[in-house]
Amino acid sequence: MLSIPPHDIEARLAEHDNKSILRFITCGSVDDGKSTLIGRLLYDAKLIFEDQLANLGRVGVANGEEIDLSLLLDGLEAEREQGITIDVAYRYFATSKRKFIVADTPGHEEYTRNMVTGASTADLAVILIDGRQGILQQTRRHSCIASLLGIRHVVLAVNKIDLVDFRQQVFDEIVADYLAFARELGFASIRPIPISARYGDNVVSASANTSWYKGPALLEYLETVQVDPPTQEKPFRFPVQLVLRPNADFRGYAGQAASGHVTVGDPVVVAKSGQRTTVKAIVTYDGNLERAGEGEAVTLVLADEVDASRGNMLVAPAARPFVADQFQAHVIWFDASPMFPGRSYILRTETDSVSATVTTLKHQVNVNSFAREAAKSLQMNEVGVCNISTQVPIAFDAYKDNRATGNFIIVDRVTNATVGAGLIDFPLRRADNVHWQAFEVNKAARSAMKSQRATVLWFTGLSGSGKSTIGNALDRILHARGKHTYLLDGDNVRHGLNRDLGFTEEDRVENIRRVAEVAKLMADAGLIVLVSFISPFRDERRMARELMDEGEFIEIFVDTPIEECARRDPKGLYEKALAGKIANFTGVSSPYEVPESPELHLKTVEVDPVALALKIEEFLDQRMEEK
Structure with missing residues (x-):
């Protein structure tokens, strides 16, 4: 048995530890051969263990059948059944020259979010192109996203070169097309390599089938490519995950x-x-350290007691991050439901989680031409430049300066699904000029003077359900009792404040956002605000609720069947909508999302509107008694 002297083992371990690490991804369109390429690279470089090979189903190899090398990466059962990559598959391997971390990312458009995950920490992208297909839209999308995520080095792997008879002309045409397309992406280097992932041509060693190609094989290039190191170390950033107080x-x-x-x-x-302080100790499970750097998980003990809970950061005094509640960002949208400005989401950074709204969609980025195109929404897998407002200030850096503290994800408030990802460009300086002004006469004082509790009564329901009728009756009853009220009606507001808005889904979101802000101001004045709007979407009603103080927002679902609404048809709208003369009409050609748990549920069929208004009055009186 071969034995290695202890000093040789230590030397080899030290040599291994000192090797540089290259993090790279494979990306491209469906069936371009990403998983097969990495499988072939590992197999030909003799970096696969025998038990891994045994799991590939080698029963028929002796009879001339090929090993399906893609199965080394496609580990999910669904991936093996469909022959596609769904999740990001990471593999760690090393050669005599370098260590590697490779992320094999999906090609299917619906799994773009997983490609973003893999690319977020990569230094280099291997972009595969099927030699028979040329450059496809997904190739362009992945290249654009790689550029946005800070990847500066690309290997253009023209795969399946064997299926085009190893012709140099095919290779040259694809390379010329890609270089022309990628000119605007800012890559520092693009290395074209003709390969056959299936048979191993130019994967680990040069192929005799491409004698016209004089460049390196893929593995040789990956071992030697110089990924530009940072010109200087980034400033200290320590996102606080947990405060330990045993x-x-x-x-x-x-x-x-x-x-x-x-x-x-x-x-x-x-x-x-x-707040300023100093580091008193750096604690780990294995003992205290004198110094901690990027990537190390530690516990910092500070010399002074400071307020630094989860969501905050400890930073270098001479190079602080931005702290703002408004910023511009590039957003990549993942969800089938489009992103609309004005809709409320949850924004999560490295450690923070806050309510946020896309205030402006400045433009969409066309992944084919990189042109800036006007848009009112972002559809699935589209990229846009947005202004974002958070409910409270967050700490961040520009993504180009620091990947870790310059990115965020967008989460749906209802489903908790990740619906988008963002890369922060810069804070909006107008946030520095706008601050809350404290006044001595506040909401409580105004409400007390009126002997009432500031309240927002939000009537929602189909057109013709009776919202305005009930709201008007309640307004008369409260006015007769000396209460200070104001009724905001959907039609009336569209004659002034919202006269510039139509009835598309985007405009409806903005319609409710504006009205909710007005209602908030009126509630701050101590009024009882009656808001009568169809407000068909739960997200916007939830956004309005969250603008108000706890217990201040009362959702009233005016529940009338659409057949009854159409029978009443006080404005003749249903007749026109059913005839196709009105587009985006709620209940006919646009959805209405029924409230899930309103404070009041009013069924109007064969019930007098005044009786329903009295029921609301009784509810308000009970709330005052409970106060």
Whole structure:
């Protein structure tokens, strides 16, 4: 048995630890051969263990059948059944020259979110193109996303060169097309390589079938490509994940250094508050450290007690991140339901989670031409430039300066699904000029003077359901009792404040956003605000609720069957909608999302509107007694 002297083992381990690491992804369109390429690379480089080979189903190899090398990467049962990549598959391997982390990403358009995940930490992208197909839209989309995510080096792998008879002309034409297309993407290097992932041509070693190609094989290039190192170390960023307080004598801030380094005794600043302190100790499970750097998970003990909970960052005093509640970002949309400005989402950064709204969609980026195109919404897999407003300020860097602290995801408030990802460009400086002004006469004082509780009564239901009729009756009843009220009606508001809005889904979202802000101001004045709007979407009603103080928003579902609404048809709208003369009419050609848990559910069929208004009055009186 071969034995290695201990000093040789230590030397080899030290040599291995000192090798550089290249993180790269494979991407491209469906069936371009991404998984097969990585499988072939590992197989030909003898980097696959025998038990892994056994799992590939080698029963027929002796009879001339081929090993399906893509199965090394496609680990999910659904992937093997369909012959596609769905999730991101990571593989770690090393050669004598370098260590590698490769992310095999899906080609299907519906799994673009997984491609974004794989690309977010990569230094280089291997973009595959089927030699028979040429450049496809998904090739362009993945190239555009790779550029947005900060990847600066590309290998253009023209695959299946064997299926076009190894012709140089095919290769040259594809390369010329791609270079012309990618000119605007800002890649530092693009290395074209003709390959056959199935048979291994130019994957690990040069192929005799492409004698006209004089460049390196793929593995040789990956071993030697110089990924530009940062010109200088990034500033210290330590997102706080958890505050540890096992006893009264210890308070530590646990997390992982996102960038830079810190040493015991170094000054640090709490990003959001600006509080200054110094690092007293750097604690780990294995003992204390004198220094911690990027990627290390540690607990920092500070010299002073500061307010630095989860969602905050400890940072270098001389290079602080931005702290703002408005910024511009590139957004990649994942969800089948489009993104609309004005709709409320949850925005999550490295450690923070806040309510956020896309205030403006400035333009959509055409992934084919990179032209900036006007748009009112972002559809699935589209890229746009947006202004975003968060409910409270967050700490961040520009993505180009720091990937870890410059990215975020967008989460649907109802389903908790990740519906988008964003890369922060810069804060909006107007946020520095706009601050809350505190007044001595507040909502409580105004409400007390009126002997009432500020309330927003939000009537929602189909057109013709009776919202305005019930609201008007309630307004008369409350006015007679000396209450201070105001009725906001959908039609009346569209004559002034919202006269510029139509009835598309995007305009309806903006319609409700504006009205909700007005209702909030009126509630701040201590009024009882009656809002009578169809407001067909749950997201917008939820957004309106969250603008108000706890218990201030009362959702009233005026429940009338559409058949009854059409029979009443007080404005003749249903007749026109059913005849196709009115587009985007709620209940006919546009959906109405029924409230799930309204405070009041009013069924109007054969019930007098005044009786329903009295029922609301009784509900309000009970609330006042409970106060």
